[in-house]
Amino acid sequence: MDRFDAMRVFTRVVERRSFTLAAQDTGLPRSTVTDAIKQLETRLGVRLLQRTTRHVSPTLDGEAYYRRCLVLMADLEEAEAAFAGAKPKGLLHVEVQGTLARHFLLPSLPGFFEQYPDIELFMSESDRWVDVVREGVDCVVRYGQLPDSDMVARRVATLERITCAAPSYLKRFGTPTDFTKLDSHRMVGIRLSSTSALTPLQFVKDGTQHIVMLPTTMSVTGPESYLPAVRLGFGIAQLPYFHIQDDLKSGALVPLIEKYPPPTAPVSLLYPRNRQLSPRVRVFLDWAQQEFSRRADSMNRNITQL
Structure with a gap:
């Protein structure tokens, strides 16, 4: 394995923190990846990686060498592509x-x-x-x-967002005309994956953003579950317009409080x-x-x- 191939293997090990995952990414046997790192460390005369049974991480020398490798490999790839007229691969x-x-x-x-x-x-x-x-x-x-x-x-x-709800929800709870009159309403909750915190409804009036938190019957973490929950009438929601164009045209969802839209x-x-x-x-x-x-x-x- 030449020096630049060894650099590519080394950078992938550092980024993936794993010999096994680096081997999968590069299409090489794990033993080849291990041998390449050993030979690299021997040639440089320094230890590049700290190894435990669960974790691989760069040493201080390894971190410095990793950053130099990124620059060298990018320069090489760009130079070869420029002189050979090759397209990126x-x-x-x-x-x-x-x-x-x-x-x-x-x-x-x-x-x-x-x-x-x-x-x-x-x-x-x-x-x-x-x-x-x-x-x-x-x-x-x-x-x-x-x-x-x-x-x-x-x-x-x-992207523009729209406040909306299903006709079945509006039939039960009424159609709100102002964000200050949502006391008797519910929203479909969308939670942040990182913290599980609920995202409130947001409305812009005269350039000022207003936050409204409503009770939820159902909350989700992903947009693919969020939209079906809104269609089923579980509450008010705010969705990007591109995602619900067809629902608005068909009447499956009804736009609400359009005078005070959510921020883009x-x-x-x-x-x-x-x-x-x-x-x-x-x-x-x-x-x-x-x-x-x-x-x-x-x-x-x-x-x-x-």
Whole structure:
């Protein structure tokens, strides 16, 4: 195994904190990965990794060498691609909320693969906040306000949200006309995966955001369960317009309190600040930004908030 291949193996072990997972990612036998790290440590004359039965982590020397490896590998990959005229290739791991993937990314992916046939896309779906380095994720697509982090966030769209409820709910509880008159109403709760905290309803009046917390009959953590619960009449909800366009047109859901809409929500692409981006990550980021920008207008009714 040459030096650059050994570097690639080493960086994957550091990021995955596991010889076994690094072997799976690189398609190599675990014994080959172990031998490559041993040979690397022998050649450098330092210990790069701390090993226990449950955990692998870089030493101080290993952390420093890992950062140098990222820069060197990215430079090599970019130089080879530039001189050979080669297109980006390799495995690309993207973490995305499933609703965004289905509405914004999947419809145009055939065109992406026509342009970059040697990229293998692994698209994992969740709403949780991932550790991109440890879990081997190249970039993340997220909807909504972002927590503080050391990630680079590139905003690619601003999406309108709608307050709504099912006709069956309104038949039982009445149709509210103002957010100050919701005392007798209920909401379908959406909970943060990280803390299980309920997300309140939000309304914007004269540029000021007002928070309303209602009792819940049912609460969920994912958008795929949230929308069916709203359709079944369990309460009032606030959903992105693109997700419920068909329900609003068919009358399955009814818009409420439209004079005071919820604040708009951003969509962001995130990636590690201290990692040199490979060509395949850069082309995906640029493509995804273009797709969100192209589709965002048709996914909103009439955004006035930014």
